[in-house]
Amino acid sequence: MDGDHGRAAATVFDALGADYERAFAGSAAHHASLQRLLGDLAPHSRILDVGSGTGRPTAQTLTGAGHEVLGVDVSPGMVELAARQVPDARFECADILELALDEGGFDAVCAYFSLLQMSRDDQFRLLRKLGRLLVPGGHLVVATVPLDVEDFDVVFMGHDVRATSFGPEEFTELVTAAGLSVLWEQSALFTPEYEAAVAEPQLFLHCRRA
Numbered sequence: 001m002d003g004d005h006g007r008a009a010a011t012v013f014d015a016l017g018a019d020y021e022r023a024f025a026g027s028a029a030h031h032a033s034l035q036r037l038l039g040d041l042a043p044h045s046r047i048l049d050v051g052s053g054t055g056r057p058t059a060q061t062l063t064g065a066g067h068e069v070l071g072v073d074v075s076p077g078m079v080e081l082a083a084r085q086v087p088d089a090r091f092e093c094a095d096i097l098e099l100a101l102d103e104g105g106f107d108a109v110c111a112y113f114s115l116l117q118m119s120r121d122d123q124f125r126l127l128r129k130l131g132r133l134l135v136p137g138g139h140l141v142v143a144t145v146p147l148d149v150e151d152f153d154v155v156f157m158g159h160d161v162r163a164t165s166f167g168p169e170e171f172t173e174l175v176t177a178a179g180l181s182v183l184w185e186q187s188a189l190f191t192p193e194y195e196a197a198v199a200e201p202q203l204f205l206h207c208r209r210a
Contacts, residue, residue, distance in 0.1 A: 009117040012159045013053070014077035021054040022193060023157065029188035030112060030143070033204045034061045036184065037108060037141050040206075044068065045107035048133060050096050050126075051114020055082030055089060058110055063088040070106075072096050097125060103132045108139040113202075115144055116163050119151075123164070127178035134209040140180055146171055146187070146203040157194055168203050180207040 013020065024030075034057065041047075045067045049059050052071025059069045059082065069089040073079050079093040092099070096114075109130045115123045130140055146168040154163050166174060172182060184206040191199045 008161065010074045010076065012156070012161055013073070013075035015159060016157055017077055017081060018054060019157065019194070020078075021056055023197070024113075024190075024192050025054075025057050026193060027188075027190045027202070029186055029190060029202055029204060031057060031061075033112075033141055033143065033186065033206070034058060036206060037110070037139060038062070038065050040139055041065075041067065041108060046070075046105065048072065048101070048106045048109045048130075049089075050109065050111040050130070052082055052089075052091060053078050055086035055091070058112055059086045059089040059091075062110075072099060097122060097129065101133055104135050106133050106138060107135055108141070109133060111140070111142045113143050113145070115142070116165055117161060118164065120164055120166070123166075124174055124178065127175055127180070131179045131209050136209060138209045140175075140207040140209070141204065142175065142207065143202060143204045144171055145200055147201065157192075171203060172205065175205055175207055180209060182207050 047062050047067050047069045049069055049071040052059055052073045059071050062069050071089055071091040072094055076093045079091045082091045145165055147165050148167040150164050152163050182205050186204045188202045189199045190202050191197055
């Protein structure tokens with residue numbers, strides 16, 4: 001992640017802490033995506049959770065099903081909170097683009113809404129890296145807000161952030177260009193639980209490394 005974007009993301013999510021979980025953890029589409037992933041996994045799978053936040057619902061759901069989870073987040077505050085809330089997972093505070101991880105070291109990777117403060121080039125770099133981290137046939141689940149915006153100023157839960165994303169077709173093409181096959185997708189509208197929240201589109205893609 002670009003240094004400025006990484007520092008900005010860490011600052012925002014350090015400030016949000018548990019408020020982020022209260023706002024977003026109730027997404028029915030997110031929970032449905034996790035249940036679908038669980039149905040695809042062998043027992044005791046190794047899973048990387050990119051942008052792991054507070055650890056809930058993703059890491060908690062996966063460890064609760066008996067899987068081994070490594071969560072990575074740029075926010076020290078989020079990592080500290082996640083480690084308390086989901087003690088059965090392991091969490092690291094790091095920029096996922098810079099973190100050295102073994103290729104083929106994971107059976108699955110989750111990246112729920114963790115690309116939105118990266119540049120478009122970094123999003124593609126990350127998707128390619130995540131594909132390499134998977135075992136052959138491994139699963140990637142990625143979710144985003146599918147809007148065609150680049151370095152767009154937005155107020156997010158009272159904080160000024162800069163967001164970058166792609167329209168749904170362009171994002172799907174980005175994933176396939178990174179060497180992944182899209183097996184299933186779901187589009188949803190979700191209204192977070194915070195004051196002045198508006199409904200936002202969400203796109204969930206379940207993919208596999210060839």
